[in-house]
Amino acid sequence: MSEGITVLTGGVGGAKLVLGLMQVAAPDDISAIVNTGDDFRHLGLAISPDIDTLLYTLSGKANAAQGWGREGESWSFMDALKSLGGEDWFLLGDGDMALHVLRTHLLARGETLSAVTGRFAAAWGLGLSVLPMSDDPVGTHVITDSGELAFQSYFVEQRCAPAVRAIRFDGAEQAKPAPGVIEAIASPSARAIVIAPSNPWLSVDPILAVPGVREALAAASAPVVAVSPIVGGKAVKGPTAKLMNELGLQINNRTIAAHYAGIIDGLIVDGRDGGEGIDIPHELTDTLMVSLDDRARVARAALALADRIAAGR
Amino acid sequence: MSEGITVLTGGVGGAKLVLGLMQVAAPDDISAIVNTGDDFRHLGLAISPDIDTLLYTLSGKANAAQGWGREGESWSFMDALKSLGGEDWFLLGDGDMALHVLRTHLLARGETLSAVTGRFAAAWGLGLSVLPMSDDPVGTHVITDSGELAFQSYFVEQRCAPAVRAIRFDGAEQAKPAPGVIEAIASPSARAIVIAPSNPWLSVDPILAVPGVREALAAASAPVVAVSPIVGGKAVKGPTAKLMNELGLQINNRTIAAHYAGIIDGLIVDGRDGGEGIDIPHELTDTLMVSLDDRARVARAALALADRIAAGR
Numbered sequence: 364m365s366e367g368i369t370v371l372t373g374g375v376g377g378a379k380l381v382l383g384l385m386q387v388a389a390p391d392d393i394s395a396i397v398n399t400g401d402d403f404r405h406l407g408l409a410i411s412p413d414i415d416t417l418l419y420t421l422s423g424k425a426n427a428a429q430g431w432g433r434e435g436e437s438w439s440f441m442d443a444l445k446s447l448g449g450e451d452w453f454l455l456g457d458g459d460m461a462l463h464v465l466r467t468h469l470l471a472r473g474e475t476l477s478a479v480t481g482r483f484a485a486a487w488g489l490g491l492s493v494l495p496m497s498d499d500p501v502g503t504h505v506i507t508d509s510g511e512l513a514f515q516s517y518f519v520e521q522r523c524a525p526a527v528r529a530i531r532f533d534g535a536e537q538a539k540p541a542p543g544v545i546e547a548i549a550s551p552s553a554r555a556i557v558i559a560p561s562n563p564w565l566s567v568d569p570i571l572a573v574p575g576v577r578e579a580l581a582a583a584s585a586p587v588v589a590v591s592p593i594v595g596g597k598a599v600k601g602p603t604a605k606l607m608n609e610l611g612l613q614i615n616n617r618t619i620a621a622h623y624a625g626i627i628d629g630l631i632v633d634g635r636d637g638g639e640g641i642d643i644p645h646e647l648t649d650t651l652m653v654s655l656d657d658r659a660r661v662a663r664a665a666l667a668l669a670d671r672i673a674a675g676r
Numbered sequence: 677m678s679e680g681i682t683v684l685t686g687g688v689g690g691a692k693l694v695l696g697l698m699q700v701a702a703p704d705d706i707s708a709i710v711n712t713g714d715d716f717r718h719l720g721l722a723i724s725p726d727i728d729t730l731l732y733t734l735s736g737k738a739n740a741a742q743g744w745g746r747e748g749e750s751w752s753f754m755d756a757l758k759s760l761g762g763e764d765w766f767l768l769g770d771g772d773m774a775l776h777v778l779r780t781h782l783l784a785r786g787e788t789l790s791a792v793t794g795r796f797a798a799a800w801g802l803g804l805s806v807l808p809m810s811d812d813p814v815g816t817h818v819i820t821d822s823g824e825l826a827f828q829s830y831f832v833e834q835r836c837a838p839a840v841r842a843i844r845f846d847g848a849e850q851a852k853p854a855p856g857v858i859e860a861i862a863s864p865s866a867r868a869i870v871i872a873p874s875n876p877w878l879s880v881d882p883i884l885a886v887p888g889v890r891e892a893l894a895a896a897s898a899p900v901v902a903v904s905p906i907v908g909g910k911a912v913k914g915p916t917a918k919l920m921n922e923l924g925l926q927i928n929n930r931t932i933a934a935h936y937a938g939i940i941d942g943l944i945v946d947g948r949d950g951g952e953g954i955d956i957p958h959e960l961t962d963t964l965m966v967s968l969d970d971r972a973r974v975a976r977a978a979l980a981l982a983d984r985i986a987a988g989r
């Protein structure tokens with residue numbers, strides 16, 4: 364039986380599903396392709412928020428209550444930085460700094476982001492393959508009523524307040540998929556390709572914007588299944604609902620299915636929403652991932668749907 | 677009366693004297709010219725150990741017991757760095773990282789080390805001028821029985837264990853004094869130029885190796901007074917005595933006076949050692965600086981000797 368599982372993911376929500384997949388499949392069968400459109404340079408440091416969230420979540424270091432950063436983090440660096448008049452709108456925890464400083468150093472020495480990410484995942488014994496979508500810089504920019512903003516300015520500094528009119532992925536056209544990305548999607552031994560319930564417009568679209576990724580998904584021999592970020596007629600995370608409204612989109616699973624049309628073969632939807640109007644294979648489950656059991660349940664549902672689709676081919 | 681006081685200093689010992697000078701003179705009359713021969717890049721960060729020690733000491737943030745770094749420092753960064761397999765022979769405290777990260781960032785944006793240092797001193801309200809000896813890189817290298825070592829490798833990684841045969845200052849010949857350095861030494865309104873009791877070979881010689889500094893000291897209108905690092909026939913700090921032995925030098929004040937011959941007009945020596953054999957103006961005092969009062973006493977003695985020399989001209 365085919366065992367390879369490839370998951371496309373952003374930060375927090377996606378990391379929950381990847382953690383669920385780690386409970387129900389062997390970690391070394393899993394490849395996570397991670398959004399790097401949020402990556403940016405801050406104080407000269409190379410910061411990869413979604414990769415870091417995944418590394419922290421999978422290694423049990425994440426601050427789950429806060430939704431970002433490390434559990435038990437200390438803040439001496441920020442305090443000292445403020446005392447020196449440094450920019451303080453982006454919070455960098457003391458332990459968190461290790462990822463940024465070491466990554467920046469290794470990139471400056473000529474290592475690729477994939478190599479650095481693989482090194483970190485291995486150092487923390489994670490087992491799975493953590494693959495940045497690209498080793499080339501791709502920057503998510505948000506065109507808002509207050510002008511164009513780089514992602515972190517919009518998301519962190521402005522707390523998603525400006526109304527979004529459009530989104531673009533700077534550098535995507537020139538970017539190449541990182542080593543292993545296309546291979547993980549196109550692998551003839553793949554069992555399933557899962558799109559995590561990350562924000563489709565801000566976290567998954569950057570991955571799809573890397574040339575070759577969309578085509579590989581459309582041509583994949585393994586079923587491609589998305590887990591919808593809609594739960595009970597709302598987006599789980601506030602900014603997703605706000606963004607969908609601003610883009611004039613209805614907040615329901617038809618919108619999600621339409622967004623991924625041509626790519627996905629199936630959709631996992633929340634039981635509260637039902638499958639009405641969804642004309643592709645789908646399964647209902649409770650998709651709200653609070654506990655580790657929740658994460659495993661959603662992962663199992665996604666794999667079961669993929670297996671059902673594969674069996675019907 | 678002339679009020680300007682210029683002090684040439686390395687790290688810990690020198691910083692104590694500068695703090696003493698701050699007690700007995702107006703901070704804005706004081707210029708500290710600081711050794712940058714110990715500066716190095718570590719994990720891509722621009723680290724200036726002597727400047728940092730001075731900034732911490734003068735702002736009351738120094739860990740006096742430890743002799744380096746910040747009081748009440750936390751170590752989450754190092755813990756996380758080790759978990760990622762990063763180099764861990766040089767300890768970087770969480771709060772300490774702010775100086776290195778912000779300095780690295782500002783230098784990368786094109787600011788000079790003097791501008792960055794001035795910015796930090798101002799942010800912490802220090803009042804005095806803290807001047808790196810040069811904005812150009814000068815690297816102290818130690819030629820030892822185990823080969824040539826960059827200063828931090830010798831001092832921190834190898835804990836001064838290898839026997840030193842010679843010392844060279846890489847890049848010194850091409851370095852220019854930082855803005856304000858020659859002006860502070862040559863100022864016609866200067867009251868005194870003080871050489872702090874830092875290691876003459878490792879901490880003061882790099883400053884003297886910057887073209888123009890030695891000549892400016894020799895030609896200065898203000899008296900130049902050194903505070904000897906010898907106390908009671910020993911060097912206050914172990915590595916200085918070990919180094920002097922390895923260089924075949926007698927550990928006494930005649931060696932210090934000879935080392936600074938042609939530059940200094942007077943020498944402050946410890947009462948335990950006496951002035952025997954010293955053929956330049958000198959004063960005896962207790963030069964061991966344990967308390968803040970000690971630091972002020974040594975500073976007063978240095979200024980008094982300078983005033984006496986000036987009065988006799």
